[in-house]
Amino acid sequence: MAIVAGVDIGNSTTEVCIARVSDSGEMQFLSSGIIKTTGIKGTTANIPGIRMALADALKSAGVDMHDLKQIRFNEATPVIGDLAMETITETIITESTMIGHNPGTPGGLGLGVGKTVAFGELDQVLSGEKVIVVIPAGIDFADAAQSLNWAFDRGVLIEGAIACQDDAVLIANRLEKTIPIVDEVTLIDKVPLGMLAAVEVTEPGNTIQTLSNPYGIATVFHLTPEETKMVVPIARALIGNRSAVVVRTPQGDVKARTIPAGAITIFGQRHREEIDVDAGSTKIMQAVERVQPVVDVKGEPGTNAGGMLERVRQVMSDLTGQPLNQMNIQDLLSVDTFIPQEVRGGLAGEFALENAVALAAMVKTSRLPMQQIADQLTAQLGIPVVIAGVEANMAVLGALTTPGTDKPLAILDMGGGSTDAAIATRDGKTHSIHLAGAGDMVTMLINSELGLNDIDLAEDIKKHSLAKVESLYHVRLEDGTVRFYEEHLPPQVFARVVILKESGMVPIPTTHSLEKIRHVRREAKKKVFVTNALRALARVAPTGNVRHIEFVVMVGGSALDFEVADMVADALAEYGIVCGRGNIRGTEGPRNAVATGLVLTYTGDGR
Known part of the structure; x- marks a missing residue:
């Protein structure tokens, strides 16, 4: 015994x-x-x-x-995942400064264009002159409104205002005329004065139309075709905002800096492939499949891809005590994604989503x-x-x-860092494969695309369904159904998108809609789990064809996910495969x- x-x-x-x-x-x-x-x-x-x-x-x-x-x-x-940027590391804005941070309550309405002028110099502005007033911190909203009304009476054409404090609505409610006002601009002292600027505010529930359109910006500032190309990043960064400010600054005020994404070289047993990260994940994965089996992967020195792959090697070398030159990457999963990047020239913490390639590397x-x-x-x-x-x-x-299972049988073991597949034939022989990328990579994609900067929160979003709290007594679930509560909900979750955990509701501290968060979560799972499931099964199938597998059992922590198993089963259904979650030892x-x-x-x- x-x-x-x-x-x-x-x-x-x-x-x-x-x-x-x-x-x-x-x-x-x-x-x-x-x-x-x-x-x-x-x-x-x-x-x-x-x-x-x-x-x-x-x-x-x-x-x-x-x-x-x-x-x-x-x-x-061991498997380590990391991100490598495609094309650029920050949004490049030339000859422009922008403010598009979407304050919670901008004031007024419309589009205004004029030269920026300091609030303290408003009495020096001549009648008939079009201006955008810059209101610094410390100015009471009543005093600000009174000064703007006096300027209106003198014939000054105030087209809009930019304020430091969160009192745009209070100012707008006291004005004789309706003008757009953007507030909560923390770096108000850096707004250039005497420059042509445009301020746009739209009604609640709508998004701006002019400053989120490169041709709209070109119309406002009378730009040439070459200059219009330069403002595309500005327009992209402002898409979906309710308010925005764009200020045209002298040439050279904002400098550009780029770090190339670089190329990666995939070494196989017989030949190798070199491909630019700019080509995207589809091309990278095609190169990976062409050189199978992968012996090693290296990145171009001085680039994002090169730095990422060498960092993976260094970490594993430090942890295992093995020489760095013995750290070979035996598999690579590449996924197209987005990363919020801080906008150069922004004055209120603006970010823009930039294309990126997520790479999960399996170190041998x-x-x-x-x-x-x-x-x-x-x-x-x-x-x-x-x-x-x-x-x-x-x-x-x-x-x-x-x-209910018997040989021949294929399994998908979807864990945190790797997706493993194996097949057992009737005569007891087994063939297995380990592929990079699983639950940890999904969490990384969610964290990146939603700009959370919080891995634990991204992990919760991955594991649980969502709801929108529409009142203190009911929520609308992500499938559209409504759930009512006898006791009122905590005030801090009101009007927020929340994660439905067993321990209670967790509000998500972003302005993303429920639909956006759900879409990012599901797409991340499809890009990683479904892609790797098909890749892994094709590798272990006797003929290399997934259609020749009859039964697949999903095991591992990620098989417990409330939607991953269904996604994989749906993807395999078109191949006529019976697929479901395992029940080990019953x-x-x-x-x-x-x-x-x-x-x-x-x-x-x-x-």
Whole structure:
């Protein structure tokens, strides 16, 4: 009689399966455990998490640590994802300054064009002169409105106003004429004076039409065709805003700086491909497929792509203790995305979405780091620790404990950092593949495209559905249905898009609509999970054709996602494949497949 533990070290979680094996080979599963992985997968930093997961599972089984006869590990392959910009690192604006930050309550209405003038010099402006008044901090809204009305009476043509404080509506309500007013401009002292400017404010619920259109800006400022090309970034940055200001400044006020995206070289066993990141993810992935199997990937020095790939190598070299020149990238997933970039020339924290290419790289490390973990854990616990098998092969064995399954069977193990696939034939042979990119990359895309700068919030958006709080007693769910509440909701969630977590509603601190956030979330999952599912299955299929696979079982943490499994199943349905979530041992759902497979191999007869 022996008590054995299977330990699956994943990018996100470390899972444990405890079983009692009789002398005749009969197996009784006792318990399972799961803990968030400590450190990067496949490094000695994993040991604290392994010990916690073991302790948790052993406690549930009512077994002491010293009763364990053996601990069995999977071969862990670390994956790191990063972003490489395509084309530019910041929006370039030449001969212009802009303010398009969309304050919550701009004042007035319409489009005004005139020269900027300081509020304190308004009494010096001549009758008939068209001006945009710049109101600094410290000016009371009543005093500001009174001074503007006096100027109106003198015949000054005040076309609009730019204010530092959040009192645009209070000023507009006290004016004799309706003019557009943009407020909350924090860097008001940097607004150039004596320059031609345009201010546009539209009604609530609408978006500006003139300053978000390059030809509209060209009309306002009488630009030449060459100058119109230069203001395209301004127009793009202002799309969707309710208010905006554009000021034309002397040539040379705003300097441009670019860092090229660069090229990457993909080395295969027989030949290599070089491709510019500017070409986009589709071309990059076509190059990856042409050189299969990938031996290494390198980026052009001095570029975004080169810096990103070398950073991945350096991190893995530092963590594993292996020489930098031995850090080879064995797979690459490329996805088109967007990154909010700060606008040069902006005066209120303006950002514009710029094209980017997200790259997830799988670094090939030696068996040495995993052996270091095993040796250290053996020394600490006094229990033999062995590296028992390839992760995807173990997942197949675990998946076969799902009721209603049999060989031949393919599995998709979608975790945090990698998408693994394996197929078991009727004669017991298995073939597996590890591909870069999974849940962590989806989180990264959501965080980037929504400009959250908060990985934890992006992770919550990925995992949970959304709603819009329309009153203190009801919300509209993302599928359009309405849910009512007997008790009033917290005031801080009113009129906000919220994440529906088990612990309650979490407001999302952005101005993005529910539809935009949902679209970004679903597209990120399709770009990563669906793309990698088809890629992985094509690699393990006997003929390289996905259509020759009949049954697919999805396992891993990402299979628990409330929409990923359906997305993958829909994509595979057109190939006539039966696909669904696994239920490991009939009790664990899609979790614990690898850990269960590791325990099953202890008997030596697979199943």
